[in-house]
Amino acid sequence: MNNIGVLMTCPMSEYLENQLENRFSLFKLWNHSSPKPDFLKTHSSSIKAVVGNTKIGADANMIDSLPNMEIVASYSVGLDKIDLGKCKEKGIKVTNTPDVLTDDVADLGIGLALAVLRKMCACDRFVRSGNWINGDFGLASKFSGKSVGIVGLGRIGSAIAKRAEAFNCSISYHSRSKKPNTNYKYYSNIVDLAADCQILFVACALTEETHHIVNRKVIDALGPKGILINIGRGAHVDEPELVSALLKGRLGGAGLDVYENEPNVPEQLFSLENIVLVPHVGSDTEETSKAMADLVISNLEAHFKGMPLLTPVL
Numbered sequence: 001m002n003n004i005g006v007l008m009t010c011p012m013s014e015y016l017e018n019q020l021e022n023r024f025s026l027f028k029l030w031n032h033s034s035p036k037p038d039f040l041k042t043h044s045s046s047i048k049a050v051v052g053n054t055k056i057g058a059d060a061n062m063i064d065s066l067p068n069m070e071i072v073a074s075y076s077v078g079l080d081k082i083d084l085g086k087c088k089e090k091g092i093k094v095t096n097t098p099d100v101l102t103d104d105v106a107d108l109g110i111g112l113a114l115a116v117l118r119k120m121c122a123c124d125r126f127v128r129s130g131n132w133i134n135g136d137f138g139l140a141s142k143f144s145g146k147s148v149g150i151v152g153l154g155r156i157g158s159a160i161a162k163r164a165e166a167f168n169c170s171i172s173y174h175s176r177s178k179k180p181n182t183n184y185k186y187y188s189n190i191v192d193l194a195a196d197c198q199i200l201f202v203a204c205a206l207t208e209e210t211h212h213i214v215n216r217k218v219i220d221a222l223g224p225k226g227i228l229i230n231i232g233r234g235a236h237v238d239e240p241e242l243v244s245a246l247l248k249g250r251l252g253g254a255g256l257d258v259y260e261n262e263p264n265v266p267e268q269l270f271s272l273e274n275i276v277l278v279p280h281v282g283s284d285t286e287e288t289s290k291a292m293a294d295l296v297i298s299n300l301e302a303h304f305k306g307m308p309l310l311t312p313v314l
């Protein structure tokens with residue numbers, strides 16, 4: 001397969017780069033100083049596959065400039081950076097990396113809820129600053145037993161629910177339709193779900209339908225004691241509304257892994273003690289990163305050997 005051109009859109013995993021280099025003719029988009037369109041034009045005939053991620057996937061322009069592209073193998077579960085309509089129209093296959101990252105993302109979601117409620121980062125700053133000498137930290141809030149609402153009861157949402165159940169939390173959810181195999185309480189309306197839970201987790205896919213699904217109404221329904229945890233995509237939440245609600249105390253707190261304009265995070269959030277911010281690291285563990293890379297490789301190899309894809313999207 002050494003003569004098959006594979007384009008990696010940006011740095012994502014050194015291991016994946018090495019594995020791709022060993023098997024294919026690898027082009028690294030970020031290593032080319034010529035403007036992107038020129039680079040794509042020059043190499044368009046040899047590139048048959050694109051490996052993208054949550055930062056740069058395959059948009060309409062890229063797809064149009066690579067007429068021999070057969071497959072987009074995304075090093076991510078999210079597909080929002082891939083023009084799926086265009087891929088479908090052109091018969092381009094698409095794969096992603098579901099399942100292997102579910103545990104990590106769900107773990108981080110629960111970790112963020114614990115960190116916000118138990119004020120773990122504020123506690124850490126308190127100890128490091130030497131302030132303990134002057135008196136005790138004060139009280140935090142309990143996680144066990146709280147009511148949890150989940151937006152999107154797919155693989156990751158279900159894994160969050162399973163973990164929260166172990167903390168004796170009551171679970172309810174909102175999704176496009178009621179799931180047949182669960183006893184969790186279903187809300188067809190996200191505002192009602194937010195009004196009836198104490199911690200709202202966002203765990204759905206980003207689509208046109210779910211863009212800004214957490215808007216001012218949802219934030220206000222969650223209220224001054226409510227906690228928002230977002231391990232989905234920044235654009236699920238109307239960020240200016242979130243910032244304003246946190247600054248004015250209309251929302252109790254938030255744990256965020258994702259932002260609307262990554263890597264830019266609204267600086268007004270930096271001084272708030274009731275939030276925990278992490279830099280889109282949901283699946284970023286050694287173990288999962290390798291599993292995701294292996295899945296990307298296996299999908300590419302399956303495609304070029306004419307075998308069934310392991311995790312097909314299209």
Ligand SMILES: O=CC(=O)O
Nearest residue numbers: 054075076077078
């Ligand atoms: O955000 C992470 C992913 O989509 O894999």
